[in-house]
Amino acid sequence: EVHVEESGGGSVQAGGSLTLSCTISGLMFDEFDMGWYRQAPGSKCDLVSSIMSDGEVYYSDSVKGRFTTSQGNGKNTVTLQMNNLKPEDTAVYYCAADSPAGVPLPAPDGGCIFKGFGYWGQGAQVTVSS
Numbered sequence: 554e555v556h557v558e559e560s561g562g563g564s565v566q567a568g569g570s571l572t573l574s575c576t577i578s579g580l581m582f583d584e585f586d587m588g589w590y591r592q593a594p595g596s597k598c599d600l601v602s603s604i605m606s607d608g609e610v611y612y613s614d615s616v617k618g619r620f621t622t623s624q625g626n627g628k629n630t631v632t633l634q635m636n637n638l639k640p641e642d643t644a645v646y647y648c649a650a651d652s653p654a655g656v657p658l659p660a661p662d663g664g665c666i667f668k669g670f671g672y673w674g675q676g677a678q679v680t681v682s683s
Contacts, residue, residue, distance in 0.1 A: 562677030
């Protein structure tokens with residue numbers, strides 16, 4: 554059984570930093586593509602960053618220059634370092650992984666977790682106060 558778990562969310566003041574970690578276990582394949590998504594209250598799910606099996610990294614314009622995605626110490630751990638956080642970064646952050654054919658797509662209803670399409674964590678709350 555595949556298990557995806559985020560850790561490291563919390564609350565911080567604007568300008569502060571947080572690190573999210575995503576650990577993936579039980580995959581049947583050695584390599585995977587993985588994405589970080591977030592959903593703020595009343596908003597649809599957005600992809601903010603991804604790291605592909607070939608090492609290519611993507612950032613949305615809203616986080617470019619402030620967030621860094623990298624492979625963690627373990628092969629199946631990916632971290633999202635978030636610096637210079639802003640109140641608009643407040644959201645539930647999700648990680649999701651799939652085979653090396655592209656990161657999972659969010660649910661068509663605007664939510665993040667799309668059951669049956671990729672492997673999703675349950676989310677971690679990040680709150681940034683002004």
